[in-house]
Amino acid sequence: MSVIVRIGTAGWSIPKAVAASFPGDGSHLRRFGRVLDGAEINTTFSRHHRPATFERWATETPEDFRFSVKLPRAMTDDARLKVSRAEVADFVAPLAGLAQRLGALLVQWPPSLDLDAKAARRFFRSVHAEFDGAIVCEPRHPTWFTPPAERLLVEERIGRVAADPAKPEGAGAPGGWLGEQGDGRGAMVYYRWHGAPRMYWSAYGDNWLAARALELTRWPSGTDVWCIFDNTASGAAADDALRLRRLLDLADLKQ
Secondary structure (H helix, E strand, O other): OOOOEEEEEEOOOOOHHHHHHOOOOOOHHHHHHHHOOEEEEOHHHOOOOOHHHHHHHHHOOOOOOEEEEEOOHHHHHHOOOOOOHHHHHHHHHHHHHHHHHEEEEEEEOOOOOOOOHHHHHHHHHHHHHHOOOEEEEEOOOHHHOOHHHHHHHHHOOOEEOEEEOOOOOOOOOOEEOOOOOOOOOOOEEEEEEOOOOOOOOOOOOHHHHHHHHHHHHOOOOOOEEEEEEOOOOOOHHHHHHHHHHHHHHHHHHOO
16 A cells, blocks of 8 residues: 555544553553554644643654644634634644644534635635644535635645535545645545444444545555544544554555
8 A cells, every 4th residue: 555544533532442452551642642643632622722731742642643633613613714813823832832743733614604715715824824734624514515615725725624424515525735736645635534324423334444445545655644533422433443444454465
């Protein structure tokens, strides 16, 4: 397999059912980082963290581990992207504690937030001005899955998350900025799998995961592929991540 796939979960809780798969001592994060290589920090959506917290999380993970960080709801849900660059800077500054382990910023906005190109462009440029890494977004309104929205995301170098369940139509495939050639090379491709049919709860079946593993291996070398399982409410995410990791490792052995 030529492409490297980073697999993780939203947060790093280790359910009792799979505790044996995350051996060793230390915090959940230390144990998690020995087995999987990525995690999404979702708590930033609803509360502020001190720089020291991010620094501690960085020290508890291996050098090749990466975090993505979700932007706060105050920017996306409350202000509906109409925030100042100073507000963006105040959020990004403490993330310096993650150092090289900061892999991406994730922007998820509510289903009610339709395409306002002017506000979105200003917002994206403010985020890019404060952060020089990958930025991905998960829109959930149908107006974001149209040619004008796609052009906007490409022009502003914002990747569009591939989500499951895929609501609205088109949300299941990666979009937006996919590199200079549009094939994924040199860009981040970010999958967020929330569980189906019951979002945040349902585990994924073996056949579904096998199909996704095959899909992931088709991205070209040079694509930064992330898969984050967000079906954490029932503890399914960690097990799904482990099962997908095994499938991809098996595919690698067959090359």
